[in-house]
Amino acid sequence: MTEKILFIVFSVLAVAGGLGTITRKNVVHGLLLLVFTFLNVAAIFFLTQAYFLAVIQILVYAGAIMVLFVFVIMLLNLRTFEQEEQTHRRQRWIAAALSVLVLVEFVVVLAGVTFTSVRGGLTPETMTDLGGGTKVFGDALFNNMLLPFEVASVVLLVAMVGAIVLVKREKTAGGATRAWEPGERPTPEALEEEV
Amino acid sequence: MQWPDLVPVIPELILLVAACVVLLVEPFLKTEDGRGDKTAVIAIALTGLLGALVVSLALVGQDRESFAGMLVLDDWAVFFKVLFAIGAGLVILMSPGYLEAHRRHLGEFYALVLLAVVGMDLMAAARDFILLYVALELMAISSYVLAAFFRYRVRSNESSLKYFLTGSFASAIMLYGISLVYGLAGATGYAAVGQALGGRGGSAGVLLAVFLVAVGLGFKVSAAPFHMWTPDVYQGAPTPIAAFFSVGPKTAAFAAIMAAFIVAFPGAVQEWGVFFIVLSIATMLVGNLYALVQTNVKRMLAYSSIAHAGYLLTGVGAMGWAGNSYPGHGVMVYLAAYTFMNLGAFGLLAYLKTQMPHSFDYSLKQMAGLGRRSPWAAVLLSLFLLSLTGIPGTAGFIGKFYVFSGVVWADLWWLAVIGVLLSVVSAYYYLRVIIYMFFREPEEEYEVREPISGGMAASLAVSAIATVVIGILPSWLWDSVASAFNALFD
Numbered sequence: 001m002t003e004k005i006l007f008i009v010f011s012v013l014a015v016a017g018g019l020g021t022i023t024r025k026n027v028v029h030g031l032l033l034l035v036f037t038f039l040n041v042a043a044i045f046f047l048t049q050a051y052f053l054a055v056i057q058i059l060v061y062a063g064a065i066m067v068l069f070v071f072v073i074m075l076l077n078l079r080t081f082e083q084e085e086q087t088h089r090r091q092r093w094i095a096a097a098l099s100v101l102v103l104v105e106f107v108v109v110l111a112g113v114t115f116t117s118v119r120g121g122l123t124p125e126t127m128t129d130l131g132g133g134t135k136v137f138g139d140a141l142f143n144n145m146l147l148p149f150e151v152a153s154v155v156l157l158v159a160m161v162g163a164i165v166l167v168k169r170e171k172t173a174g175g176a177t178r179a180w181e182p183g184e185r186p187t188p189e190a191l192e193e194e195v
Numbered sequence: 196m197q198w199p200d201l202v203p204v205i206p207e208l209i210l211l212v213a214a215c216v217v218l219l220v221e222p223f224l225k226t227e228d229g230r231g232d233k234t235a236v237i238a239i240a241l242t243g244l245l246g247a248l249v250v251s252l253a254l255v256g257q258d259r260e261s262f263a264g265m266l267v268l269d270d271w272a273v274f275f276k277v278l279f280a281i282g283a284g285l286v287i288l289m290s291p292g293y294l295e296a297h298r299r300h301l302g303e304f305y306a307l308v309l310l311a312v313v314g315m316d317l318m319a320a321a322r323d324f325i326l327l328y329v330a331l332e333l334m335a336i337s338s339y340v341l342a343a344f345f346r347y348r349v350r351s352n353e354s355s356l357k358y359f360l361t362g363s364f365a366s367a368i369m370l371y372g373i374s375l376v377y378g379l380a381g382a383t384g385y386a387a388v389g390q391a392l393g394g395r396g397g398s399a400g401v402l403l404a405v406f407l408v409a410v411g412l413g414f415k416v417s418a419a420p421f422h423m424w425t426p427d428v429y430q431g432a433p434t435p436i437a438a439f440f441s442v443g444p445k446t447a448a449f450a451a452i453m454a455a456f457i458v459a460f461p462g463a464v465q466e467w468g469v470f471f472i473v474l475s476i477a478t479m480l481v482g483n484l485y486a487l488v489q490t491n492v493k494r495m496l497a498y499s500s501i502a503h504a505g506y507l508l509t510g511v512g513a514m515g516w517a518g519n520s521y522p523g524h525g526v527m528v529y530l531a532a533y534t535f536m537n538l539g540a541f542g543l544l545a546y547l548k549t550q551m552p553h554s555f556d557y558s559l560k561q562m563a564g565l566g567r568r569s570p571w572a573a574v575l576l577s578l579f580l581l582s583l584t585g586i587p588g589t590a591g592f593i594g595k596f597y598v599f600s601g602v603v604w605a606d607l608w609w610l611a612v613i614g615v616l617l618s619v620v621s622a623y624y625y626l627r628v629i630i631y632m633f634f635r636e637p638e639e640e641y642e643v644r645e646p647i648s649g650g651m652a653a654s655l656a657v658s659a660i661a662t663v664v665i666g667i668l669p670s671w672l673w674d675s676v677a678s679a680f681n682a683l684f685d
Contacts (some may be wrong), residue, residue: 012340078535099632106403116380146199147262148329151317154211158310161218162340191349194493194548194556195297195433 007047014040028071031066049127052134057149200261202254203320205278207313213243214309214672221302233291233300235542237650240287240305244312248280258682260475264384265323269682274675275319276493282442282534283312288650290540292436295435296552297665299345308439311337315447319454319632324373324408325497327451328366331415334444335362338642341439341559342432354431361424362415368569369411375404376459393461405467415448416504418474419481426485429497432634436546437493438541442534443498449530453523454683468515471508472610479505479617486624493544493557496537496622499583502621503533509614510598513605520684522601529594532582532665536590539579539658543572546651562628564637571647573632574656580625584663585618590665597673 017037024030039059045054130136141149201208217236224232250272260267287305314334316520321327323446339362343355349380377383379390379400392401414421455469481503491497510526546614547565548555555561582589595618647655665672 017550039252049599108404109399110375113379113398115381144263145266145325147204147265148323148325151314151326151329151333154310154313155336157338158307158333158336161303161306161310164334165301165307165340166343178530190553191347193348193350194491195345195352195431 003047007044010043011041011045014044031069034069035062035066052135052137115176143172200259202257203259203261203266203462204273204317205254205279206251207316208662209244209250210309210313210316213239214306214313215307216307217302220512221679223408224302225525226358232303236302236305237287239463240309241284243309244280244284244287244400247312247316248277248284249277251280259320262404263385265326266320267316267322269319269449269679270370271454271679272316272320274679275446278446278531279315279443282446282538283308283418283463283567283659285542285654286289286435286439288654289438289545290433290650292549292651293433293435293545296310296549297345297350301344304341304670305343307337307341309440311341311443313551314417315443317586318447319450321451322385322454322458324376324385324455324459326597327455328370330372330446331451332366332609334447335366335415338362338436338440338444339675341436342428344433344436347612348431351433352431354428357424358428358432364409365414365421366416368407372407372409372411374381375386375400375407376418379404385455388459389461392457392459392463401460401463402466405456405463406470409452409456409467409470411447411449412439412452413474416445416452416508417478417501418504418508419477419501422478422481422501422504423554425501426494426497429500430491430494434541437497438538438545440535441496441541445500445504446530446534448525449507449511452516453520453526456511457514457520457523457684463485464515466515468512470512470518471515472512472552475505475508475512475610476613477505478502478508479614481505482622483617486621489624490559490560491557492559492628493541495628496540496544499621499624500537503529503537506598506614506618507533507597509610511603511622512610513607514583516607517605519605520680522598522605524600524673524676524680525594525597525601527679528597528669528672531672532594532662535661535665536579536582539655540576540583540654542651542658543576543579546572546647546655550645559628559631560638562633564632568634569646575647575659578662580628582666584622586652588663588666590662591667593665593672597669637667 014037017033017040020033021030021037023032038057042054042057042062045051045057127133127136217239220239221233221236224235238628254271255270257268257273259269275587287308290304291300294304299569299683311334312556314330314332314337317330318327320333321330339359342358343351345351373383374390374522380388382388382391410421417425429440432440452471460467479502482498482500483503484501486495486498489498507526507529510522510529514520514526547561548557578589582591585591585595595614597679600616602608602611602614
């Protein structure tokens with residue numbers, strides 16, 4: 001019973017935080033509400049005894065990703081969202097209607113589905129029998145899921161190489177070929193040229 | 196702990212090592228003027244691809260699985276590994292001059308191409324949705340970076356941003372579909388999902404999951420209505436990379452669709468068959484009709500690649516409609532043929548751009564008189580365009596013939612008729628380029644400085660020879676396709 005009450009409390013807070021995130025005009029307020037949402041979601045993970053997931057949620061989302069957001073906001077010096085000019089006013093209502101329609105469709109379809117993973121899969125009790133969520137997770141990650149895990153590390157390598165290729169400031173002496181000589185201002189036509 | 200069988204991933208490991216060596220060696224290559232000499236890097240990349248190619252060929256006839264059944268090594272996987280290695284090799288051969296002409300020749304280019312190939316190889320060899328997704332992301336993220344390689348150019352930025360935003364969105368949709376599949380089946384392996392869902396037929400939840408996965412992969416093959424990104428991305432990406440996009444990720448996504456859908460969703464074959472048939476009709480229409488009005492040849496080839504995705508999808512749709520893998524044979528033959536002819540066509544454009552880095556804007560007008568200025572280029576481009584049209588004696592004809600005969604075999608003759616009619620329409624925009632090259636006088640003189648030489652010549656020669664050989668002697672290709680299908684579907 002306590003679990004149910006706590007679950008409802010945390011989910012209501014999480015949803016409220018999410019709504020707050022997308023409605024605040026002040027970016028920093030939105031950000032703090034997002035952290036609040038993440039923490040509530042982490043609490044829900046704790047309640048379902050997914051301790052590992054809860055810790056990861058706090059470390060990665062509330063920690064690392066939020067720091068990234070703060071950096072972006074600091075670098076761009078954003079305070080409030082500019083009121084964007086609404087160019088497609090009429091489409092807005094069509095979009096809203098379509099969104100509701102899709103949502104209803106998804107709810108109707110998914111409400112009629114019994115998920116095998118819920119019915120016969122891993123419940124908190126079976127997880128405890130197997131030695132706890134973290135152990136089960138680690139076993140799966142380093143046995144059955146070893147290859148995707150390793151490929152994900154290659155994906156990270158690509159992301160790093162890509163970030164360097166896209167933003168590295170090129171030096172004058174040595175190093176890579178430049179697109180333009182330093183100090184040379186490309187003409188607007190050259191920038192617009194076909195590649 | 197049991198040591199996993201690494202033999203099935205040897206080609207990918209070779210490519211991975213080659214990519215890392217490229218990244219490590221590149222900073223040490225310096226010449227007096229501060230611009231590195233990239234020959235060594237290119238040699239390492241090509242050696243890696245050659246190694247992967249040779250090892251893959253040596254592994255023909257194997258039938259083993261590894262990493263808890265997540266990945267297989269059979270003729271199916273080998274077929275695509277060979278195709279990807281050759282395609283990437285041709286792209287790398289045609290790139291150096293082009294990158295030099297744009298004054299942005301970095302070793303990372305080659306490393307990213309190799310890593311994208313690792314992703315594509317794994318997509319074809321995967322027998323599990325999780326591996327499929329991670330491999331697809333590996334391929335996609337490399338592609339986003341490659342599209343933005345000329346980061347100072349407005350077009351390149353536009354290209355990459357559009358590709359990244361739409362691509363991430365499509366990945367998210369596919370991932371949602373995969374999560375529903377897992378929820379419904381309690382498994383992520385294709386075969387296990389097929390067993391769990393097999394009896395349940397096409398219930399609404401299964402259909403939703405199949406639909407979402409199909410949409411995500413449909414985006415990668417640029418099927419209408421998920422094709423919007425294609426022309427802008429191809430136009431703004433470096434031309435050899437546009438060539439790579441048009442054959443690599445597309446082929447990998449087709450391999451994944453064919454390997455996954457028949458095995459994992461046997462209860463809903465009719466439904467996804469119909470879905471792909473509808474997509475194929477829309478795709479053929481959109482690709483061909485928009486290509487008619489293009490005056491930019493690179494953009495025209497982008498729309499033409501959409502049209503070709505449409506022809507390929509008819510075969511995939513027929514697979515589902517008939518509930519049989521037979522129509523897929525034609526799709527695989529077409530994919531091989533299409534790789535060579537499309538790489539050749541884009542490669543020729545890359546050559547022209549290399550010769551005229553600032554003045555050439557890919558417009559039809561500038562193709563005028565090419566037959567006189569640079570007869571070899573004009574003849575080769577004509578060959579590739581004729582093959583894309585599907586003229587008998589070229590690879591394109593063989594591909595279309597096998598795809599459409601598979602479609603007819605599935606009792607979808609009307610779909611084949613639509614496909615053939617629209618390929619007749621496509622003759623207009625392909626032949627128009629040829630007419631401009633040989634029968635129009637140029638409005639101003641463009642000087643082609645050098646004849647086709649070096650890597651570009653090798654790349655175009657291989658593409659041209661393969662186009663003609665597949666066109667005249669297709670039986671060996673058909674045999675290897677048949678053994679690939681036997682490996683997958685018994």
